[in-house]
Amino acid sequence: MSEKIRSFSFDEYVAAVQKFHSYAAPGVLIGGFIVELAYRHLPKEGMFDIICETDKCLPDAATLLTPCTIGNGWLKIMNNGKFALIIYDKVTGDGIRVFVDTQKLDKWPEIKNWFLNLKPKKEQDSVLLQNQIRDAGTSILSFQTVKVDLTKIKPKHTDGYGICPNCKESYNIKDGGLCLACQGKMPYQVTNDR
Amino acid sequence: MSEKIRSFSFDEYVAAVQKFHSYAAPGVLIGGFIVELAYRHLPKEGMFDIICETDKCLPDAATLLTPCTIGNGWLKIMNNGKFALIIYDKVTGDGIRVFVDTQKLDKWPEIKNWFLNLKPKKEQDSVLLQNQIRDAGTSILSFQTVKVDLTKIKPKHTDGYGICPNCKESYNIKDGGLCLACQGKMPYQVTNDR
Numbered sequence: 001m002s003e004k005i006r007s008f009s010f011d012e013y014v015a016a017v018q019k020f021h022s023y024a025a026p027g028v029l030i031g032g033f034i035v036e037l038a039y040r041h042l043p044k045e046g047m048f049d050i051i052c053e054t055d056k057c058l059p060d061a062a063t064l065l066t067p068c069t070i071g072n073g074w075l076k077i078m079n080n081g082k083f084a085l086i087i088y089d090k091v092t093g094d095g096i097r098v099f100v101d102t103q104k105l106d107k108w109p110e111i112k113n114w115f116l117n118l119k120p121k122k123e124q125d126s127v128l129l130q131n132q133i134r135d136a137g138t139s140i141l142s143f144q145t146v147k148v149d150l151t152k153i154k155p156k157h158t159d160g161y162g163i164c165p166n167c168k169e170s171y172n173i174k175d176g177g178l179c180l181a182c183q184g185k186m187p188y189q190v191t192n193d194r
Numbered sequence: 195m196s197e198k199i200r201s202f203s204f205d206e207y208v209a210a211v212q213k214f215h216s217y218a219a220p221g222v223l224i225g226g227f228i229v230e231l232a233y234r235h236l237p238k239e240g241m242f243d244i245i246c247e248t249d250k251c252l253p254d255a256a257t258l259l260t261p262c263t264i265g266n267g268w269l270k271i272m273n274n275g276k277f278a279l280i281i282y283d284k285v286t287g288d289g290i291r292v293f294v295d296t297q298k299l300d301k302w303p304e305i306k307n308w309f310l311n312l313k314p315k316k317e318q319d320s321v322l323l324q325n326q327i328r329d330a331g332t333s334i335l336s337f338q339t340v341k342v343d344l345t346k347i348k349p350k351h352t353d354g355y356g357i358c359p360n361c362k363e364s365y366n367i368k369d370g371g372l373c374l375a376c377q378g379k380m381p382y383q384v385t386n387d388r
Contacts, residue, residue, distance in 0.1 A: 053375075
């Protein structure tokens, strides 16, 4: 019997991930157990925000399983390439950080192959990998209690906006006298203005 | 009769946004019309990626209405503070960029008050605002055809990973000999290692 992921059975979570993420990516599946383990150690009550330490897969697990999204600002990505997230009380900064513990992967060779890129992707066995993720559950994870420095978390509404004198769109005035697009710093060219 | 937002009626979309984003934020509602207008001008067939030019609200509209998410990498945020997004063919880079056109807001004073922060939030009328957003639909938006420079879009799997010699977690080796957390560059302190 595999561990539950919040209110989901593992199979239900796989289906939800397929729908949301377009495929049952191993990272989003492990991400489900990461979120689950964090909640087991969080207080029952509280208003929580999330810091996700990678932009790969894990933000989607947080989005699926919590009220925190990128767009509402309660989920922030601070990318240091670690497959870890912190769920913390937005008032006190006290939180739980959960990460994939590379020292717990030896029992699960296909997870280890995938997580540490030990084999070319095409030689990996995706069915075996998913089964090992299900059976391993939270056992490949570790957690820490952490204190988030709330003074270093950017509040949601602090940017100053102005109208770019060239394109007339509203933009972030900290970027300068013109918006970044009119400065040629965005990776696209307008080919036709309607 | 208000415009549809992809397969949703306006009221259905409001309900979906309440569930996903935790409240029917004006930015996610307008974001729905932004995505809708982009699709009207995109080819029927194609594999599309998205660049979102703000991290506020709009990424959630894209996540709700398209297969693109932050976690699967098809949705990228390149924040220049503009309430705009680009949906583009991931093979050719040809796309449609949609933005809130500040020159079309005069007919909708409550949208203008909100979008340009002309009134303190507590003096804004949220019901009137939502009704104006519904009635304005795509009429407050403009679009452009654009060519995205795919050579400037970071592919999904290019980072090199290593094991941090201090914490033993997998991390992005471009950050240096230790992970950013062990360099003291993340906004949290570990208070207890389990």
